[in-house]
Amino acid sequence: MTTEDTSADDEELVRRIAAGSSGALSDLYDRYASLLLGLARRMLGSTEDAEEVVQEALLHAWKIAGRYDPARSSVSTWLTLILRSRAIDRLRSERVVERTRSTVEKENRSPHTSPEGVRAVLSRERRQRIRRELALLPEEQEQVLQLAFYGGMTQREIAARTGIPLGTVKTRTLLAMKKLRAALGSEVGEFL
Amino acid sequence: MNDTNDRDGLAPETSPEGALPGGSEAGDTALGGPEGREAGGQDLEERVIEKLLEGDPLTVPLGDSEAERALTREYIEVLGALPAGLEPVEPAPELKERLLGAIRAAGAPDGGPDGGPGGERAPVAAFPRPAPAPAVSRWPLALAASVALLLAGLAAYLGSELRDARSEVGRLAAQVEELSTEPPGDEATPGSGFRPAAVSAEEEMRLARMLDDQAMLCKLWPPEDAPHVRDVRGLLVIDSEGSGWAIEVAGLKPAPSGMAYRVWFLTDRGPVAAGILSFDGARAEAGSGRVPTGARAVAITLEDDMDAEVPAGDRVLYGEERMQLL
Numbered sequence: 001m002t003t004e005d006t007s008a009d010d011e012e013l014v015r016r017i018a019a020g021s022s023g024a025l026s027d028l029y030d031r032y033a034s035l036l037l038g039l040a041r042r043m044l045g046s047t048e049d050a051e052e053v054v055q056e057a058l059l060h061a062w063k064i065a066g067r068y069d070p071a072r073s074s075v076s077t078w079l080t081l082i083l084r085s086r087a088i089d090r091l092r093s094e095r096v097v098e099r100t101r102s103t104v105e106k107e108n109r110s111p112h113t114s115p116e117g118v119r120a121v122l123s124r125e126r127r128q129r130i131r132r133e134l135a136l137l138p139e140e141q142e143q144v145l146q147l148a149f150y151g152g153m154t155q156r157e158i159a160a161r162t163g164i165p166l167g168t169v170k171t172r173t174l175l176a177m178k179k180l181r182a183a184l185g186s187e188v189g190e191f192l
Numbered sequence: 193m194n195d196t197n198d199r200d201g202l203a204p205e206t207s208p209e210g211a212l213p214g215g216s217e218a219g220d221t222a223l224g225g226p227e228g229r230e231a232g233g234q235d236l237e238e239r240v241i242e243k244l245l246e247g248d249p250l251t252v253p254l255g256d257s258e259a260e261r262a263l264t265r266e267y268i269e270v271l272g273a274l275p276a277g278l279e280p281v282e283p284a285p286e287l288k289e290r291l292l293g294a295i296r297a298a299g300a301p302d303g304g305p306d307g308g309p310g311g312e313r314a315p316v317a318a319f320p321r322p323a324p325a326p327a328v329s330r331w332p333l334a335l336a337a338s339v340a341l342l343l344a345g346l347a348a349y350l351g352s353e354l355r356d357a358r359s360e361v362g363r364l365a366a367q368v369e370e371l372s373t374e375p376p377g378d379e380a381t382p383g384s385g386f387r388p389a390a391v392s393a394e395e396e397m398r399l400a401r402m403l404d405d406q407a408m409l410c411k412l413w414p415p416e417d418a419p420h421v422r423d424v425r426g427l428l429v430i431d432s433e434g435s436g437w438a439i440e441v442a443g444l445k446p447a448p449s450g451m452a453y454r455v456w457f458l459t460d461r462g463p464v465a466a467g468i469l470s471f472d473g474a475r476a477e478a479g480s481g482r483v484p485t486g487a488r489a490v491a492i493t494l495e496d497d498m499d500a501e502v503p504a505g506d507r508v509l510y511g512e513e514r515m516q517l518l
Contacts, residue, residue: 017301033283035276037281051283051287054283055290055294059291062301064301064302077271078272080272081248081250088486149271149274178237
């Protein structure tokens, strides 16, 4: 199974979800719930909040599946960004903001318990590759990227939080993104 | 990890605030180089990254040119790939049950077949999928929503409190609920004279969501130092999911030639352009798309540049207070 196969399968699932198939949503859940939960936990720092946001995100995906545009993003990216958007909303609520910001800079070392199989192997390879590329980024570039993506912070907020001048924050973010694009270009290109 | 500022040609740690966009920072020059730099001093790639990080990658416009669209798509995928580097977390078994229970309660997807989730419904040929008409028409709700919006806008125009509008909306909603329980066949009867032809099924759904008890209202007021618009009032209605909104404005004169009133959502990440007011007689209205994440206020400004990413013209209306509709 290749990434292209996965992408095509995912799109078919979303088509079926748009047609009202809860079974297709169940399949999509099986594919992505652990990824989404990992992301939500990383952003929110609480399993309880993370599970709520995963449910919210997938429920939202269910509702808007008919508006999914494969020309804009892959399904995995679509789901990821839906979840991120929901998690950012929650991050900005008073209830979790302080707890989250104290953990956002730390790696979330939860056990890997995703099911084995071809998809799991592909996921593991992809995970290792992305980690490798992230590890190649200078630490200060990785830091601003993580605060922007997982912390949902604006560059101005990052500057205020870290004490780094805004111009430097912007420069570091741009460099990090450009390097990741160069490093992951072939991988993301398969979705385009 | 090593500090590689020198290698990257980065700006010094003490670089001034606001180096991008604008291209005034020394390190900025090293980013794009003269080849990719646009007239505004910021190259396309930088602009794409900036808009994705400062806006919502789910909804930011892909761009005007094919080059920008392709680059934006590519960077959206780069962002989408980042979480793949995290350790996955196996969800508790009951999470899936809760989700499936929630979709049973939520009913069919937007624009999907009516009757709620369950087995497979019908094949979908291609994206984007047109929204089929619901088996039970919701036109009465749409009609009521339109009337409600008009009433609410009028109430704002008159400067009255929204209690009156909510009361009227509630009364209309009750009437409409009675109507909507009529057999579907009656509604579909040709010549019944009730169904507004201009209202699509999708629009019906959108407006119906604006009538539920989670919809939010926000009154828009002119600035105190703008006497020429002191009688202008506006009303923003945001539907229960934040997936749709509408603004009605009363008392506003059409924009001068070459200018337009632009709507902005003011978010924690800065202003997000949300459309242009269209005029229909004495009323003006705008509304489409999802309310951006982190929106805290809405503003309408008079602008001469329809492509500008930040407001530069005079502010005409502003609102940040949200209230329950019903």
